Amino acid sequence: MAKTEHHEPTVAVRLDYADRPAALPEIIAAVASAGGTLRTLSTVRRWNDEAGVALVEVELEVSGLSETDVTTMLAAVPSLRGCRLTQALDKVFGKRLIVVGGGAQIAQAVLGAVSEADRHNLRGEKISVDTIPLVGEANLAAAVRAVADLDRARALLLAGSIMGGEITKAVRELQAVGIPVISLNMVGSVPDVADLVVTDPVQAGTMAVMGIADTAKFDFARQKGRRY
């Protein structure tokens, strides 16, 4: 299945509203009637002292609407207490390399990944390196699967010493939705299904970021099955 990167104009807003169940449907209906499409919504904060106020960050596709159109339209919604333009998270934090594995190995992978991301971010891209150290087949498989639900995640690097079984199954599922998986040269069946296997964790981090950067001549598809 071909994956499309969407490039329609996006407006990002922070909204404060009275936290009642009908509030968000009101807001979203207002967006839709103005011709906008909701793409992301995060409830980032909830205050208890003002009889329940929630703060969400929303991102809307708005072809034909200016930022002013959007804030004016939203200001008319009854539940709304406040509305402020903010930056779309893609513009600030960009594409994400996710790194999952053991603490020490993640740290080495990050040495490479963050250094490479710095080189690309200095030239106008935005690439983040997001990590979580986990132990155990169930936890690792759950994290691999959940990468499919992470906004802006573009590749996964598995930085461990032994991974197989349910984790390998999860890797295949993730690859099926278009996210490449890089693996260290480790025990277990994950390296057999990975898009790329790299022994040195610093190089693995570096290559993983190169693979997702616009400005690098590195293509995971051409590396499939290779081991370094």
Place this chain on the structure above:
Amino acid sequence: MAKTEHHEPTVAVRLDYADRPAALPEIIAAVASAGGTLRTLSTVRRWNDEAGVALVEVELEVSGLSETDVTTMLAAVPSLRGCRLTQALDKVFGKRLIVVGGGAQIAQAVLGAVSEADRHNLRGEKISVDTIPLVGEANLAAAVRAVADLDRARALLLAGSIMGGEITKAVRELQAVGIPVISLNMVGSVPDVADLVVTDPVQAGTMAVMGIADTAKFDFARQKGRRY
């Protein structure tokens, strides 16, 4: 303002639907009429070949509804092509320490942060360490501000060598929404306003994670103004 961590039961689902502007409002209205509250929504993928199908991950607060109630209710929505339970991102990736600064210094901070997160994740918590290397006052200030829009972000570590001006202003704004900021011992006014200043980046990463972990006896509020 007191910040409340919400603990209501959450159901997370992956939805595939025909990507028309009316689709999401339909889905959200169905959620609301069943008594659920939408808390997060991420458009994680959009396919071009099936005449426009979008895949979103949504998380709903559903006191009184079972997972089966939710999937049954959603399956009845016309635009929906598929609906599958998934894990709430908070359960998989947990609380986030955000690390922003220079590539080399982020890498050292992550050595400490990921090692400390590993210790807590081994004991049942979930803590992620999410990083982005950036250069320039405007980029850094934008990233500091945008941390307020990141779901599950609990603290920010600024791992650089010189930060002040607009970045310091952004730090104050972030602290005002309840997110503590740890800083390395660097040039500029950011250390003067930080919740905690730590000279060794490995220790800074370690302390930052300790501060957000449930199972550590470390309180940023008691460290305010301290330098290590």
